[in-house]
Amino acid sequence: MNEFEQMYREVILDHYKNPRGHGVLEHADAEADGQNPLCGDEVSIYVAFGEDGETIDEVKFSGRGCAISQAATSMLTEMVQGRTATEVASLDKEELLEEIGIPLTPVRLKCAVLGLTTLKIALHKAKGTPLPEGIGDLELN
Numbered sequence: 001m002n003e004f005e006q007m008y009r010e011v012i013l014d015h016y017k018n019p020r021g022h023g024v025l026e027h028a029d030a031e032a033d034g035q036n037p038l039c040g041d042e043v044s045i046y047v048a049f050g051e052d053g054e055t056i057d058e059v060k061f062s063g064r065g066c067a068i069s070q071a072a073t074s075m076l077t078e079m080v081q082g083r084t085a086t087e088v089a090s091l092d093k094e095e096l097l098e099e100i101g102i103p104l105t106p107v108r109l110k111c112a113v114l115g116l117t118t119l120k121i122a123l124h125k126a127k128g129t130p131l132p133e134g135i136g137d138l139e140l141n
């Protein structure tokens, strides 16, 4: 492992141990529960919009899962704060993967995008926009 990978690993571990945005929003404007069918791990996402009904004012998550799924969701809550629902609903997963910064196997990739996919579903549901094709084979509630 090179120095950079080591650094990224430490950042991931820190997000896992001290998740940002962990919790529940009681009166969320958008929310969804997602489950990774491979392992059964779950993430619930809650979003509150600003006064314009479009800007992501607050985002929280709860759930249980592996370090990558929880850390990636924690990173995500920081990434999307202040951005618009429309923009985030079509966010390229590469942006999150860059933030994670270490190469991931296909199985781990599903862990990494669990929170992102759940967030996108929450936003599409709230906005009444159709879910994009192939948004992920999550089990939805």
Ligand code: FES
Pocket (backbone or CB within 6 Å): 036, 039, 040, 041, 065, 066, 067, 068, 069, 110, 111, 114
């Ligand atoms: Fe379940 Fe990673 S092993 S989300």
